[in-house]
Structure formats: structure tokens, C-alpha cells
Amino acid sequence: MTQHLAAPDHPSSDTRTGWWRDAVIYQVYPRSFADANGDGMGDLEGVRSRLPYLEELGVDAVWLSPFYASPQADAGYDVADYRAIDPMFGTLLDADALIRDAHELGLRIIVDLVPNHSSDQHEWFKRALKEGPGSPLRARYHFRPGKGENGELPPNDWESIFGGPAWTRVADGEWYLHLFAPEQPDFNWEHPAVADEFRSILRFWLDMGVDGFRVDVAHGLVKAAGLPDIGGSDQLKLLGNDVMPFFDQDGVHEIYRSWRAILDEYDGERIAVAEAWTPTVERTADYVRPDELHQAFNFQYLGTHWDAAELREVIDVSLAAMRPVGAPATWVLSNHDVTRHATRFGNPAGLGTQLREPGDRELGLRRARAATLLMLALPGSAYVYQGEELGLPDVTDLPDEVRQDPSFFRAEGQDGFRDGCRVPIPWTREGSSYGFGSGGSWLPQPSSWAELSVEAQTGDPGSTLELYRAALATRREHPGLGAGSDVTWLDAPEGVLAFARDGFVCTANTTGEAVRIPAPGRVLLAGTPVTVTDGAVDLPADSTVWWTV
Incomplete structure (x- = not known):
């Protein structure tokens, strides 16, 4: 039975207009953040218990990956009930308590919304299968007859992001579309009941008090009329920029205009964030x-x-693209779908966002720290993925038998190595899961993570955690950081970026050697120690320095 709860108050410590324009938003992957009940899987109560850590870290908002009722065929991105919490994560009462506690700490809560597809265990889809061809429920998904003499071929040549055909045939001979796993049938957004349902879902969670939504596959809801063949044989990728008949269709914008009207009805400046892979910025x-x-x-x-x-x-290009529409640029280096940047930057360029090699750990961490300071110096909003503040690398040697990424079990398709960035994060030096929980962890953690734990890094001025804490505190205090839409580029040697903002300069040396430049001011923050001598500074290799002028 659905529980109806009073909406909690919204953060009172932050009265800025357009708070999202320069917000630092921290992504929590609930199953891998903190486990309160000792079953080896993270949960909402675990997240709630660690909110003070996030407040101390200095972020403005927390984005929670899906926690809805789900068979977990794709780590919760296959939703069976959008108004219920999966028992593995807790209850609606746990969600309510989490939202209330976050607001008391001045943190905002953003939840994932998955509107492109449901679970095949969603009540609509189960009824659609039962009622058969031509039924009203089938019209809410993309059911089609097959091609070939007996309908034995898929309706078109579309491929799943996870590999293989994007169509599955059911017992009565019809096929249904799933751009992801077969357990994730795509909604037909041309059907008015689908639009009505999601407007209701938005209101349900807004009434619960959430501050916004991250919209999964925001570019995929509308498909080209007639579902035309692509005609090519290249494997399709979620994380790519090709023009496809099922992505980035103009019809999605009518949907989001209707959603914006709902968001604007609520106080507290509720927002929505698009996960939209498009051909261009x-x-x-x-x-x-x-x-x-x-x-x-x-x-x-x-x-x-x-x-x-x-x-x-x-x-x-990013700043120029956002300026005409008056939107803030957003910056991100890691998330739950790509290799952590501490590993990506330690591998040769050109290998993409899914890697199978650990690379040069020292180089990767040095570059990751520098890249983070560069990102946090840019105008707009920044996203931090859980564990990157600890300098965590991807776990590239997970045994096959523990992997759970659905694309790992299918031919090709997104490489199937996303589990490596989803390993539960370490909180303490000791314990079966380094403080994640008392019952181990659903993916094994490397022993080396003991010294990367929150406990090990707290108070160490050279640690990555303390660098993040210092950077986020400085970002809040300095008027030249965060808000705005422009940078002024300064002359700099090849391989060095230098830009100015209000009373602030950022210099980033992307080369593997120290580079001498005139000191632009007084050092505000540096990822690697620097010394100014006679008005000049040797920028260390792969480093970023913030200056006040």
C-alpha cells in the first residue's frame, strides 16, 4: 500500500535564487555508499547515516541513483513501481527521513527518474503480455509484428545499447522494443497515458519533498515516426554522439516543457537535470x-x-552553447556508467570511457586531482561521483562471477565493465568492507582501499579528501568561483591553461614537465605544493593552482 507522507521543509540555509546554477552535486550510488543493515548492499538508512559527511565535504545537493521497487536486472534502472522503494533499500518512511535529515543539514535531494522504459515486471507490461495483440496496454509500449514470412525477424534493425537486437519476441508472436536489456521495455510516449502517468509520478515525489530529478536517458523518450531502419552495422552506444532515430528527437522537448510547468508550481526552486547524449553541445x-x-x-x-x-x-564551446538559453554549464568527470577519471587519466588517451586496464595509478591520481580543481574553477555547476573525493580508481580485475552489469553478459554493447566504478566505497581502515557495512560488500573491494578510506585520509593535508574539502570550502567563499557564464583566457605556454574570473585566476599544467610562468597573484589553493620566487612559479607537471588577485 502506498504511504502518503507530508513533504519536509526545504533547506533554509541557502536562500540564493537559482541555487543550481553554481551548485556542487554529489552522486550517491545507493547500493555502494553505506550499508546500515549488514546485508552487503547499501541502503537509504546507510545514506542517511552518512549525510553529515556530505555536509562536511561541502556539497550543495545529493543525487540518488534509483532506489525504486525493481527486479534489479539493471541495478534499479528497470523500475517496477515508481512510487515504492525496493525492500533492499528500505521503505518510503526511510526515504522521507532521508529527505528531512538532508534538508535539516542544508542539503538538497535529487532523485533519479527513469521515463524511457520500465521493468518487464511493471504492472502495465505484465498486463500487456497477458491481454495480447491490439490491447490498450500494449499501446503504451512499442509492440510490433515481425518481418519475414512468419514474423520471425525483428521489426527493424535497431540494436540494444547492451548488445544484440533491440527487440524481443513474445509467445504470441509480436515483438517489443527495448533499447537496453530485454527486461527494460521502452514506453511509447505518443500514448497520452504514459505522459499522464509521469506527470503524476513527478508530483508524488515533489510532494515527498525532493528538490529535483535527474532524468535518465532524457534524449530517448521519443522515437522517429515509423521506427525506420538505421541501415548500418556499427554497434550502437549509449555513450556516443551519433545521430540515431531513437535518440534526441525534437518531440522530447514538448514533454519537458510540460514537466517544467509542474516544477514551477512548487516552492523551493525544484529542478530537473537531463542525462542527454546528443551529437553536439x-x-x-x-x-x-x-x-x-x-x-x-x-x-x-x-x-x-x-x-x-x-x-x-x-x-x-560549452559556455557559448549555454549562454543563448541562459542556462548554467555543468561539468562532470566521473559517474556510475564510465571509468573513474583517476583510472581514465592514467591510461593512454583515446581508449574511451570504459577501460579494462588499471593504467599508471600515480599519474592517473595526479591528473585527476588537477582535473578536479580545473572543473571546480569553471563557471556553472559541478557533479562529483561518490568516492572520487577519495581518489578511488576503477577496480579492473573483478572476477567474472561477481559482475552484475547486464551488458557484461551480452555480446559487445557498452563493453560491460561498469561494475569497476560501482565497487562500494571504503570508510574505515579495517573491517570486512572497510566500514561500508558489517556484512561484507556486494562487490569485492581491493585491500589497497584501506589507505584510501575516509578514516585514513581525514586530517592528512596531502590527501585527496582534504583537497576536495578545501576546494569546496574555497569555492563557496570566493566570489570568482562557481557562478557566472564566462572566463577570460590568459596567455600561457603550450600545454598550460590559464583563465581569469572575478579576482581569481586558475592555471592548469597538462604537460608531464614543470612549466615556469609569471605568478598571477597569491596562491589560493594548489593540488601540488608550489613556491613563488621573484614573481615566477614553476607549475608542477599535471597540476592545477588557484590564485587570488
């Missing part, structure tokens, strides 16, 4: 026009190599 900007969503992830930035020229180009 300019196409991404369409999702954040004034009457649509508030933010969109900048995946072009995430995929940029640690190279000054490439970074400057994507920064310029």
Missing part, C-alpha cells in the same frame, strides 16, 4: 531552454582528454 542546450529543464550533463567535457587545447575548446 548545441543540441544539448536545447534541453535547458528557459521553459524546459534546468541543467544537462556535459558529456563532451567528460570525454575530453587531459590536454590543454582540447579542454579549452570544449570549455569555450
Whole structure:
């Protein structure tokens, strides 16, 4: 039975207008953050118990990956009931307590919304299978007859993001579309009942007090008319920029305009964030026009190599694309779908966002720290993925028998190595799961993570955790950080980025050697110690320095 709870108050410590414009938002992957009941799986009560840590870290909001009722075929991105909590994570009362505690600490809560597809265990889909061809419930999904003499071939040539055909045939001979796993049938957003249902779901969680939504596969809801063949044989990728008939169709924007109207009805500046993989940054900007969503992830930035020229180009393009629509740029380096940047930057450029090699750990961490300071110096909002503040690398040697990423079990498709960035994070030096919980962890943690734990790094001025804490505190206090939409580029040697903002300068050396430049001011924060001598400074290799001027 659905529990109806009074909406908690919203954070009173933050009265800024447009709080999301320069917010630092921390992504919690609930199953891997903290386990309160000792079953080896993270839960909402575990997240709630660690909220003071996030407040001390200095973030503004917490984004929670899915915790809805789900068979967990794709780590909760296959939702069976959008108004219920999966028992593995807790109850609606736990969610209510989490939201209330977060607001008391001045933290906002953003929840994942999965509107492109449901679980095959969703009541609508189960009834659609039972009622058969031509039924009203089947019209809420994409059911089609097959091709071939006996309908034995899929309706078109679309491939699943996870590998293999994007169609599965059911017992009565019809096929249904699933751009992801077969357990994730795509909704038909041309059906008015689908739109009505999600408007209701939005209101349910807004009434619960959430501050916003991260919209999963925001670019995928509308498919091209007639579901045309692609005609190519290249494996399709979620994390790519190709033009596809099932992604980034113009019809999605009507949906988001209707959602924005709902968000604007509520007090406290509720927001929505698009996970939209588009061919260009300019196409991404369409999702954040004034009457649509508030933010969109900048995946072009995430995929940029640690190279000054490439970074400057994507920064310029991103800021220029967002300026006409009046939206903030967003910056992100890691999330639950890609290799952690501490590992990505330790491997040769060009290997993409899914890696199978650990790379040069020391180099990767040094570059990751520098890249974080660069990101946090840019105008707009920044996203931090749980554990990156500890400098965690990807776990690249997980045994096959413990992997749970659905794409790992299918041919090709997204490489199937996302489990490596989802290993539960370490809190203490000792224990079966380094403080994650009393009952071990659902994915094994490396023994080396004891010294990467929160306990081990707290109070160590050279640790990555303390660097994040210092950077986030400085970002809140300095007027030249966060808000705004422009940077002023300064002359710098090849391989070095230097830009100015209000009373602030950021310098980033992306080369493997120290580079001498005139000191632009007084050192505000540095990821690697620097010394100013006679008005000059040797920027260490792969380092970023913040200056006040």
C-alpha cells in the first residue's frame, strides 16, 4: 500500500535564487555508499547515516541513483513501481527521513527518474503480455509484428545499447522494443497515458519533498515516426554522439516543457537535470531552454582528454552553447556508467570511457586531482561521483562471477565493465568492507582501499579528501568561483591553461614537465605544493593552482 507522507521543509540555509546554477552535486550510488543493515548492499538508512559527511565535504545537493521497487536486472534502472522503494533499500518512511535529515543539514535531494522504459515486471507490461495483440496496454509500449514470412525477424534493425537486437519476441508472436536489456521495455510516449502517468509520478515525489530529478536517458523518450531502419552495422552506444532515430528527437522537448510547468508550481526552486547524449553541445542546450529543464550533463567535457587545447575548446564551446538559453554549464568527470577519471587519466588517451586496464595509478591520481580543481574553477555547476573525493580508481580485475552489469553478459554493447566504478566505497581502515557495512560488500573491494578510506585520509593535508574539502570550502567563499557564464583566457605556454574570473585566476599544467610562468597573484589553493620566487612559479607537471588577485 502506498504511504502518503507530508513533504519536509526545504533547506533554509541557502536562500540564493537559482541555487543550481553554481551548485556542487554529489552522486550517491545507493547500493555502494553505506550499508546500515549488514546485508552487503547499501541502503537509504546507510545514506542517511552518512549525510553529515556530505555536509562536511561541502556539497550543495545529493543525487540518488534509483532506489525504486525493481527486479534489479539493471541495478534499479528497470523500475517496477515508481512510487515504492525496493525492500533492499528500505521503505518510503526511510526515504522521507532521508529527505528531512538532508534538508535539516542544508542539503538538497535529487532523485533519479527513469521515463524511457520500465521493468518487464511493471504492472502495465505484465498486463500487456497477458491481454495480447491490439490491447490498450500494449499501446503504451512499442509492440510490433515481425518481418519475414512468419514474423520471425525483428521489426527493424535497431540494436540494444547492451548488445544484440533491440527487440524481443513474445509467445504470441509480436515483438517489443527495448533499447537496453530485454527486461527494460521502452514506453511509447505518443500514448497520452504514459505522459499522464509521469506527470503524476513527478508530483508524488515533489510532494515527498525532493528538490529535483535527474532524468535518465532524457534524449530517448521519443522515437522517429515509423521506427525506420538505421541501415548500418556499427554497434550502437549509449555513450556516443551519433545521430540515431531513437535518440534526441525534437518531440522530447514538448514533454519537458510540460514537466517544467509542474516544477514551477512548487516552492523551493525544484529542478530537473537531463542525462542527454546528443551529437553536439548545441543540441544539448536545447534541453535547458528557459521553459524546459534546468541543467544537462556535459558529456563532451567528460570525454575530453587531459590536454590543454582540447579542454579549452570544449570549455569555450560549452559556455557559448549555454549562454543563448541562459542556462548554467555543468561539468562532470566521473559517474556510475564510465571509468573513474583517476583510472581514465592514467591510461593512454583515446581508449574511451570504459577501460579494462588499471593504467599508471600515480599519474592517473595526479591528473585527476588537477582535473578536479580545473572543473571546480569553471563557471556553472559541478557533479562529483561518490568516492572520487577519495581518489578511488576503477577496480579492473573483478572476477567474472561477481559482475552484475547486464551488458557484461551480452555480446559487445557498452563493453560491460561498469561494475569497476560501482565497487562500494571504503570508510574505515579495517573491517570486512572497510566500514561500508558489517556484512561484507556486494562487490569485492581491493585491500589497497584501506589507505584510501575516509578514516585514513581525514586530517592528512596531502590527501585527496582534504583537497576536495578545501576546494569546496574555497569555492563557496570566493566570489570568482562557481557562478557566472564566462572566463577570460590568459596567455600561457603550450600545454598550460590559464583563465581569469572575478579576482581569481586558475592555471592548469597538462604537460608531464614543470612549466615556469609569471605568478598571477597569491596562491589560493594548489593540488601540488608550489613556491613563488621573484614573481615566477614553476607549475608542477599535471597540476592545477588557484590564485587570488
